[in-house]
Amino acid sequence: MRVFSLVVTRNEADRYFEACLSHLSRFSQIFVYDDQSTDQTREIADRWGARIHLRGESVPQFIEDEGEFRNNSWKIFQEAMEPNEDDWILINDADEFLVGGNVLHILRETKTTEITLRIPEIFSGSLDPSTNRYINPQIRVDHFWNQNAHPRLFRYREGLFFADRNMGCGTQPQQIKKSSAHETLSLLHLGYMDKRDRLDRFNRYKDLPGHSKQHINSIIEQPRLAKWEEEWPSVWRGADEKGGYFL
Numbered sequence: 001m002r003v004f005s006l007v008v009t010r011n012e013a014d015r016y017f018e019a020c021l022s023h024l025s026r027f028s029q030i031f032v033y034d035d036q037s038t039d040q041t042r043e044i045a046d047r048w049g050a051r052i053h054l055r056g057e058s059v060p061q062f063i064e065d066e067g068e069f070r071n072n073s074w075k076i077f078q079e080a081m082e083p084n085e086d087d088w089i090l091i092n093d094a095d096e097f098l099v100g101g102n103v104l105h106i107l108r109e110t111k112t113t114e115i116t117l118r119i120p121e122i123f124s125g126s127l128d129p130s131t132n133r134y135i136n137p138q139i140r141v142d143h144f145w146n147q148n149a150h151p152r153l154f155r156y157r158e159g160l161f162f163a164d165r166n167m168g169c170g171t172q173p174q175q176i177k178k179s180s181a182h183e184t185l186s187l188l189h190l191g192y193m194d195k196r197d198r199l200d201r202f203n204r205y206k207d208l209p210g211h212s213k214q215h216i217n218s219i220i221e222q223p224r225l226a227k228w229e230e231e232w233p234s235v236w237r238g239a240d241e242k243g244g245y246f247l
Helices: 017-024 041-047 066-081 103-109 195-205 213-218
Strands: 003-009 029-034 051-054 088-091 096-099 114-118 122-128 133-140 149-155 181-189 225-227
Touching: 003 017, 003 066, 003 103, 017 041, 017 096, 029 041, 029 066, 041 051, 051 066, 103 181, 149 181
Parallel strands: 003 029, 003 088, 029 051, 114 181
Antiparallel strands: 088 149, 096 181, 114 149, 122 133, 133 225
């Protein structure tokens, strides 16, 4: 049994990408499908031993056609990594962290082929200046923010593909079906932890079709938060060639 992480990226070097790869490397082989980043994203991935593929010019960007982009990433992943039906696949964004127990042990013992993960949205955290690590995480619990759960961890099988939609095609292949969330595993999403990222996402999403206007507007509303009491990984933001931090 092997575990593969499929991560799609675009200009993630100054966010949580290096911390994410450090975390993923503990239990998985990492494949990065890069949307032609112009920063150090690919250099960071290479430093952590990830297998990297650059989106070709004939393939649309993620923002142009998410469905075709994801289907191409899946095709190239299969060709490069040659998974088989004993292997597990984690579809993981560059700002997500799988926590909640010994992943390899859980996957060896489970009788299922698809695992639905809770995806708590981290909306707040403070920086410990002595370690340059984020601490005191809080999750958002109002509106739809505490209801995210998707089958992002599943056994490989042939014939999987993503929905053919320009936007909102789903983060996992459409044949992978949602079930009750796993009792311990969660996929922490840090995409909204920093105010800069919240504003950037709001400005990118507000004029795009296919998203709930109410949900988009709620990004910049005053959130209702709760302390995250479960496992918290080692998280830092950015990295330069010497392993330092952009703060």
